[in-house]
Amino acid sequence: MQGEHLRKGTWLQDEDKQLTSFVLRLGERRWDSLAKLAGLRRSGKSCRLRWMNYLRPNLKHGPFSVEEEQLIFQLQQQLGNKWAKIARKLPGRTDNEIKNYWRTHLRKRAQVQQEVSRDFKYNMESTTQDFNQKSIDMVSKDYTGIFCYRDSEWETMDSSIDTLPLSNWELRSSPYESRILNWIAELQNGYGEKEHDCNSTGTFNYNPQEFAEGCDSWDCSGSLWEMNYDDTLFSKC
DNA sequence: AAATCGGTCAACCGCGACTTT
DNA sequence: GAAAGTCGCGGTTGACCGATT
Numbered sequence: 346m347q348g349e350h351l352r353k354g355t356w357l358q359d360e361d362k363q364l365t366s367f368v369l370r371l372g373e374r375r376w377d378s379l380a381k382l383a384g385l386r387r388s389g390k391s392c393r394l395r396w397m398n399y400l401r402p403n404l405k406h407g408p409f410s411v412e413e414e415q416l417i418f419q420l421q422q423q424l425g426n427k428w429a430k431i432a433r434k435l436p437g438r439t440d441n442e443i444k445n446y447w448r449t450h451l452r453k454r455a456q457v458q459q460e461v462s463r464d465f466k467y468n469m470e471s472t473t474q475d476f477n478q479k480s481i482d483m484v485s486k487d488y489t490g491i492f493c494y495r496d497s498e499w500e501t502m503d504s505s506i507d508t509l510p511l512s513n514w515e516l517r518s519s520p521y522e523s524r525i526l527n528w529i530a531e532l533q534n535g536y537g538e539k540e541h542d543c544n545s546t547g548t549f550n551y552n553p554q555e556f557a558e559g560c561d562s563w564d565c566s567g568s569l570w571e572m573n574y575d576d577t578l579f580s581k582c
Numbered sequence: 583a584a585a586t587c588g589g590t591c592a593a594c595c596g597c598g599a600c601t602t603t
Numbered sequence: 604g605a606a607a608g609t610c611g612c613g614g615t616t617g618a619c620c621g622a623t624t
Contacts, residue, residue: 353594374609390609395592563624590621597613600612603606
């Protein structure tokens with residue numbers, strides 16, 4: 346194909362038809378030869394990409410479902426940016442599509458989640474004595490994605506997260522909710538007037554097993570997943 | 583109405599791994 | 604075993620579009 350003037354940019358309908366018909370006849374391989382045989386002035390690479398990401402049968406083109414979104418989020422945490430591997434777990438979705446979705450929808454949320462998770466763990470560690478490390482790890486991990494700040498004051502806050510009163514945090518749309526709210530209330534009572542003091546201590550009862558009940562699946566909508574944030578707000582005391 | 587900005591997504595690029603000759 | 608060809612992956616770009624100023 347060298348020396349020939351190759352087309353770039355958006356594919357035309359005719360090109361799509363031509364490519365599809367040749368891939369169905371010759372199979373998904375030898376893309377350079379296939380492009381030549383099909384009379385397409387495209388690189389083999391470009392043909393392959395067009396086929397894999399758009400023309401291939403059984404591709405889903407609609408918006409991602411909540412389940413897909415959660416799966417992507419979870420797999421990204423486990424595998425990192427291994428989009429091809431992640432795509433294999435989501436039939437009908439392409440690595441490119443998932444990568445784009447991650448970058449435009451989920452990346453920020455992941456950052457927020459990490460920050461909140463870290464701060465939460467930090468606060469737990471600095472405010473409890475009877476809390477074993479295993480429980481803390483589990484909580485900080487499983488808490489991700491469920492905190493939400495009652496945000497009417499959010500925009501006007503000009504300092505770090507530790508100035509946000511605990512009573513203004515809420516947890517929504519998950520089976521954890523009521524227990525967590527109670528827990529936060531207890532924490533708040535434990536803090537008393539010392540809520541700005543990260544070195545203050547308090548105790549509360551926590552049963553990880555009880556806590557974990559009903560955790561199989563839950564809807565993240567209406568939670569941190571939709572929260573706008575400013576990461577300057579997430580500094581520690 | 584026009585300009586600007588930000589989000590989205592299809593497509594491209596570079597590179598390493600794998601296969602074929 | 605080496606060179607050439609091909610494939611697959613992840614990062615990046617740029618066109619497009621709607622919202623905002």
